[in-house]
Structures are given as C-alpha cells and as structure tokens.
Amino acid sequence: MPQEYRLILKHADEPGYTPDIECYLRHGGYESLRKALALAPRELPDGKRMSAQEQIRDEVLKSGLRGRGGAGFSCGLKWSFVDRRSGKPIYLICNADESEPGTFKDRQIIHKDPHQLIEGMVISCFANDVKLAYIYIRGEMPEGAKLLNKAIKEARARNFLGPNILGSGYSLEIHVHRGAGAYICGEETGLIESLEGKRAYPRIKPPYFPAVLGLYQCPTIVNNVETLAAVKHIVAMGSGEYAKLGTPNNTGTRILSLSGHVKRPGYFEVEVGKVTMGELIFHENFGGGMRDGRKLKAIIPGGSSSKVFKAGETFKLKRKGPDGQMAAVDVGILDLPYDFDSLQQAGSMSGSGAIIVMDDSTDIVEALANVSEFYAHESCGQCTPCREGALWMSKALHRMTHGHGRKADADYLLHIAQNIQGRTICAFGEACAWPVLSFVKKFKDEFESRGAADEARHGSIQGATGHPTAASPGLPVI
Amino acid sequence: MAFIVPAELEAELNELVTHYPQKRSASLMFLHAIQEHFGFISKEAAEWIASKLDLQPIHVWELVTFYPMFRQHPPGRHQLKICRTLSCALGGAYALHEHFCRKFGLDPKAHGIQTTKDGSFSVEFVECLAGCGTAPVMMCNDEFHENVSLSKADELISKCQ
Numbered sequence: 001m002p003q004e005y006r007l008i009l010k011h012a013d014e015p016g017y018t019p020d021i022e023c024y025l026r027h028g029g030y031e032s033l034r035k036a037l038a039l040a041p042r043e044l045p046d047g048k049r050m051s052a053q054e055q056i057r058d059e060v061l062k063s064g065l066r067g068r069g070g071a072g073f074s075c076g077l078k079w080s081f082v083d084r085r086s087g088k089p090i091y092l093i094c095n096a097d098e099s100e101p102g103t104f105k106d107r108q109i110i111h112k113d114p115h116q117l118i119e120g121m122v123i124s125c126f127a128n129d130v131k132l133a134y135i136y137i138r139g140e141m142p143e144g145a146k147l148l149n150k151a152i153k154e155a156r157a158r159n160f161l162g163p164n165i166l167g168s169g170y171s172l173e174i175h176v177h178r179g180a181g182a183y184i185c186g187e188e189t190g191l192i193e194s195l196e197g198k199r200a201y202p203r204i205k206p207p208y209f210p211a212v213l214g215l216y217q218c219p220t221i222v223n224n225v226e227t228l229a230a231v232k233h234i235v236a237m238g239s240g241e242y243a244k245l246g247t248p249n250n251t252g253t254r255i256l257s258l259s260g261h262v263k264r265p266g267y268f269e270v271e272v273g274k275v276t277m278g279e280l281i282f283h284e285n286f287g288g289g290m291r292d293g294r295k296l297k298a299i300i301p302g303g304s305s306s307k308v309f310k311a312g313e314t315f316k317l318k319r320k321g322p323d324g325q326m327a328a329v330d331v332g333i334l335d336l337p338y339d340f341d342s343l344q345q346a347g348s349m350s351g352s353g354a355i356i357v358m359d360d361s362t363d364i365v366e367a368l369a370n371v372s373e374f375y376a377h378e379s380c381g382q383c384t385p386c387r388e389g390a391l392w393m394s395k396a397l398h399r400m401t402h403g404h405g406r407k408a409d410a411d412y413l414l415h416i417a418q419n420i421q422g423r424t425i426c427a428f429g430e431a432c433a434w435p436v437l438s439f440v441k442k443f444k445d446e447f448e449s450r451g452a453a454d455e456a457r458h459g460s461i462q463g464a465t466g467h468p469t470a471a472s473p474g475l476p477v478i
Numbered sequence: 479m480a481f482i483v484p485a486e487l488e489a490e491l492n493e494l495v496t497h498y499p500q501k502r503s504a505s506l507m508f509l510h511a512i513q514e515h516f517g518f519i520s521k522e523a524a525e526w527i528a529s530k531l532d533l534q535p536i537h538v539w540e541l542v543t544f545y546p547m548f549r550q551h552p553p554g555r556h557q558l559k560i561c562r563t564l565s566c567a568l569g570g571a572y573a574l575h576e577h578f579c580r581k582f583g584l585d586p587k588a589h590g591i592q593t594t595k596d597g598s599f600s601v602e603f604v605e606c607l608a609g610c611g612t613a614p615v616m617m618c619n620d621e622f623h624e625n626v627s628l629s630k631a632d633e634l635i636s637k638c639q
C-alpha cells in the first residue's frame with residue numbers, strides 16, 4: 001500500500017511537539033551535530049588522511065541527495081565545486097524563499113521544526129568551513145522569521161552555534177535575512193544580490209557561479225531548506241542507509257505539496273520514486289481523488305513553472321526489462337513514479353515537488369492566464385525577452401479571458417514563448433515560457449475554439465472592437 | 479517634517495548592521511524595521527537609511543520600487559492580502575477578494591492595494607503565499623489565515639473592528 005515515509009517531518013505533526021529547543025532535544029536533537037563534530041580524521045589505504053569535513057562531504061555525495069529547491073542537482077557535487085583555495089571566506093545561504101506557486105513544504109519545517117533546519121545548517125557549514133551563514137526567508141513569512149530567530153538564540157545559548165561550538169574549536173554565526181515579496185529572490189544569484197542589499201537581478205553565469213563568485217564575490221553555497229534538513233539525517237543514518245530510501249539516483253525522502261482539485265490537499269513526505277502520480281492524486285493516503293462527480297483534467301507536476309500534463313497522456317520511458325536490458329516502455333501519466341528522472345523523461349520536471357491538480361471544471365485558458373499573470377508580475381526586468389514576453393503573454397491571455405480572443409492567439413502565444421526560452425540571464429525565462437508552451441500545445445483546441453468563438457461574435461477583432469491586436473507596439477500582428 | 483527614529487529602534491538597527499560584513503546588506507532589514515514602525519517608506523526615511531548605511535538615497539529608493547512589500551503610502555490599519563495565484567484561484571480566491579471589496583465599497587476588479595476612506599482596511603491581491611494546500615489563504619497584517627471561506631472572512635473583519 002502506498003504510504004508516507006516521514007523522516008524530516010517525523011515529529012512535526014505529533015501532538016505536543018513544539019518548535020522550542022527543549023522539545024527538539026527530547027527527540028534526539030543535535031545528536032547528529034555532536035556526531036559530526038566528533039568525527040576523527042580517517043586514514044585511507046593510500047596513506048592519505050580524510051578530515052572530518054571531507055568525510056561529511058563524501059557522505060553527502062554518496063547519499064545521492066539531490067537539491068529539493070527546484071533543479072534537483074546533486075548536493076554533494078555542488079559542494080565539491082566550492083572554491084576552497086581562494087583564501088576568501090566561504091558562505092552558506094539557506095534558501096527559504098519558498099515562492100514557487102504550489103509549494104508549501106519548507107513552511108512546515110520552518111514553523112514546526114526549525115531546529116532541525118538549524119542543525120542541518122550547522123553540520124553543512126562545518127563540512128564546508130563556513131563561518132558565517134544566512135537564512136534568506138521570504139518576507140511574507142514574518143512568523144517563520146521570528147521562529148528561526150528564536151531557534152538561533154536558543155541554539156546559541158546551548159553552544160550549538162556561536163564561538164567554539166561544543167568545545168570543538170569550530171565557530172559559526174547564522175543570521176536571518178528577510179526578503180520582501182519578490183519571487184525572483186528564490187533564484188540563487190538573485191537571492192545573493194538581494195542579500196547584498198540590491199535589487200534581486202540574477203547574475204549571468206559564467207562567470208558568476210555562486211561556488212566561485214557568490215556573496216560578496218566569495219565562494220557561496222545556496223541550498224534549499226529541505227536539502228539542508230536532509231543533511232542532518234544523512235549524518236545520523238549514514239549515507240548507505242539514507243540511499244536505501246527512495247530509488248536509485250532518486251534517493252531519500254521528499255516532501256510533496258499537493259493542491260488544487262483533490263479531496264485531501266496537503267503535504268506528504270514520501271520515499272522518492274516509491275509512489276506514483278496516480279497514487280498521490282487518488283489514493284486515500286494521499287489526495288483521496290477528485291471531488292465527487294469530477295474527472296481529472298490536468299496536472300502541474302513540479303510547481304507552476306513545470307510543464308503541464310494532460311489526463312490520459314502516455315510516455316515512452318527507458319526502463320530496465322527483466323532481461324536487464326534497457327527498453328522503452330509505455331507509461332501512463334498516473335503510473336509515472338514521482339521522482340526526478342521519470343518526470344524529466346516524461347517531458348516535465350519534479351521542480352519544487354508541488355503538484356497542482358485541475359479537474360474538468362477548470363477553464364484551461366483561465367488557468368494559464370492566472371499563471372502567466374504571476375510571471376508578468378515577477379519578471380525582474382533585466383532581459384528584454386523575459387520582461388516584454390512575459391507581459392505580452394499575460395496581456396494576450398487577459399484579452400482571451402475577457403471575451404476578445406482570436407483563433408490565432410494560440411500560435412501567437414507559442415511564438416512568444418519560443419522566443420523567450422534560452423535567451424535570458426536566468427531560468428525564469430524557461431519558467432514563464434514552459435507553462436505557456438505546454439498548456440497551449442496540449443489543450444490547443446480549447447484555446448483555438450475560445451478565440452474562434454470570440455471572433456465569430458465580434459467579427460475580426462481589429463477595427464470591430466478597437467482592441468489592439470498585438471499586446472505591445474512593435475510586435476508583428478499575426 | 480523631520481524624520482525621527484526612536485532611540486530604541488535605532489539601537490535595533492545598529493545591531494542589524496553587525497550581521498553583515500558589508501553595511502549595504504542591511505538595507506532590506508532596515509526597510510522592514512522602518513516600515514513596521516512608520517507604516518510606509520517616505521522619501522525622508524529612504525534618505526535616513528541611506529545616510530546610516532553610507533549609501534546614496536537612490537540605492538535605497540530603488541529597493542522600495544522593486545520589492546512589492548515596501549509601500550510609499552500608509553496602508554489601512556488592517557492590511558488584507560489575498561493570494562490570487564493558481565491553487566488559491568481554484569479554491570475561490572477571486573470570490574474572496576470580491577467579497578472583501580464589496581463589503582468595503584472598493585473595486586473588485588482592481589488587483590493592487592485599495593484602502594477604505596476611513597483608513598481602517600486595505601485590500602490587495604498578492605502572489606502565492608506558500609499555503610496552497612489550504613486554499614484560499616490570506617494575510618491580515620502579519621497573521622496568516624487558511625481555508626478562508628466567506629463566513630470566515632466576515633468573522634475576521636468583525637474581529638478587526
């Protein structure tokens with residue numbers, strides 16, 4: 001029977017479990033930190049010595065942990081890119097901006113078990129020789145910021161933080177930094193600019209890879225809240241045990257955020273890849289299915305930036321057959337294991353682990369108009385294709401949802417989206433283009449019939465209503 | 479009018495500066511603290527922050543105009559921020575926003591901030607608040623509210639009054 005596997009959220013929802021340090025300590029809190037600080041250097045067969053820090057970094061690499069913030073990049077590899085020879089300080093930033101629409105998992109950790117994040121951070125900082133770290137929390141979580149500040153104070157009072165932690169000689173400070181309502185602060189280089197006190201304009205890569213030229217042009221690690229919390233468990237269990245959770249190349253647990261038209265929306269921690277999309281939506285242990293009398297229409301699988309799936313879609317996935325040979329097999333959307341690789345092979349991504357379900361009552365044009373309005377509002381404005389394109393798409397969709405669509409709008413939208421992706425400084429370009437590309441391609445009939453109906457009512461839009469045909473002057477009228 | 483920051487707040491701000499190797503980093507936290515105290519960021523406030531952090535006023539003002547949470551005008555005493563993004567929209571966020579607007583005689587079609595004439599409430603749409611599983615969600619000042627039905631909305635208003 002598919003069910004949750006609670007590792008990070010093990011205690012979070014237990015009656016009587018509180019976010020203070022006493023409660024955390026009663027539940028074995030900060031034991032993993034003690035373990036990490038007490039690691040002795042290990043002699044290798046070739047006579048080399050592996051420091052405690054190197055051992056932890058190696059464990060995280062071997063655990064297979066992939067970033068939980070969006071890109072799913074190997075955490076251990078990311079840490080291995082850090083420039084340790086520059087002589088500059090190394091910074092670590094916890095990305096608690098949680099702003100990808102559909103996502104509400106980091107909130108659970110921050111609000112219900114903040115010390116788990118602090119412990120994961122202290123271990124990660126120790127492993128990477130970080131002396132100063134920040135938690136960048138979105139501005140709309142004032143309560144979360146207070147809880148984190150309190151947790152930091154408590155941890156400092158018990159010497160889990162601050163100078164000479166538990167007598168180890170290692171010192172670390174963590175500060176909470178609040179954002180102020182801009183989604184682009186979740187993008188790691190935008191976040192760094194914001195932490196430097198500037199507008200959150202993402203930096204161009206190369207050369208500004210955070211591992212080399214990050215905060216104050218120093219090597220910097222940016223990790224998501226859940227990723228850092230997982231590090232604590234990797235140290236506690238050992239990488240081998242951790243990697244047994246989940247599936248090969250998709251190890252550990254993941255907290256998924258399920259919202260939209262299901263009976264039981266909520267967050268569910270599962271072993272990665274052990275539960276299918278269909279189980280997440282329909283099984284009584286998870287979403288509990290559609291509301292009565294409704295049928296599934298569409299699924300956004302990994303936050304609003306990921307490409308939408310249409311009910312009934314099937315995909316060719318590479319799978320190992322009984323004979324051990326790789327073969328392409330047909331997998332329906334509901335049988336798709338929810339993991340990084342399967343969703344990618346199916347043409348979308350697991351992103352931030354946020355699943356938004358839409359049933360057959362949903363007006364798909366309205367849904368895309370809603371998502372596109374978000375991106376038009378949130379573009380930082382540095383790159384012309386993104387700044388203008390996001391707005392044009394949103395304007396066209398606004399027009400379509402207000403009775404002034406045209407049959408050609410579907411292609412017009414595709415045309416704009418295709419000219420954004422791949423032409424921008426940061427991945428926001430893809431984030432705003434992908435929903436449009438996938439919604440319009442997969443539900444083209446709905447977009448076209450909508451436009452055609454409006455045209456039939458008004459005649460050709462141009463002239464008849466006085467509404468502009470192009471969303472912006474200078475854009476070819478098609 | 480002179481812009482005067484109470485000593486206690488200034489002490490808090492001085493402490494914040496010590497969190498960063500470079501003063502400029504403190505500007506967002508300064509803006510939050512100043513806005514919390516004064517309700518909005520005035521030109522004088524931006525100038526004051528700039529001089530505290532050895533910046534030009536434009537370095538602070540460009541933040542006020544970039545980050546949606548910073549305001550250039552005083553909001554209502556009770557600030558209602560309703561999430562309008564997809565999961566909440568599917569859960570009835572637009573009806574909720576309209577409900578508030580009709581109650582207060584504001585324009586239900588406007589997405590930006592609107593304040594009642596007596597200054598008691600302001601209503602605005604905001605983007606995803608990371609609470610999509612309990613849609614629709616909203617904030618009333620610093621408080622987060624989930625599963626806000628229309629009757630829950632009325633309760634909330636009467637508690638504010």
Ligand SMILES: Cc1cc2nc3c(=O)[nH]c(=O)nc-3n(C[C@H](O)[C@H](O)[C@H](O)COP(=O)(O)O)c2cc1C
Nearest residue numbers: 067068069095097098099186187188223224227427
């Ligand atoms: C537009 C955009 C928004 C993002 N928002 C977030 C966010 O809110 N939280 C987050 O952890 N990562 C976000 N990311 C991903 C970060 O850039 C970064 O990859 C991540 O924090 C790295 O942490 P991880 O390796 O632990 O996942 C965003 C990326 C983009 C392009």
Ligand code: SF4
Nearest residue numbers: 380382383386424426
């Ligand atoms: S892609 Fe968009 S959000 Fe990213 S840097 Fe360019 S304009 Fe800004």
Ligand code: FES
Nearest residue numbers: 561566607609610
């Ligand atoms: S969509 Fe409203 S909280 Fe996420």
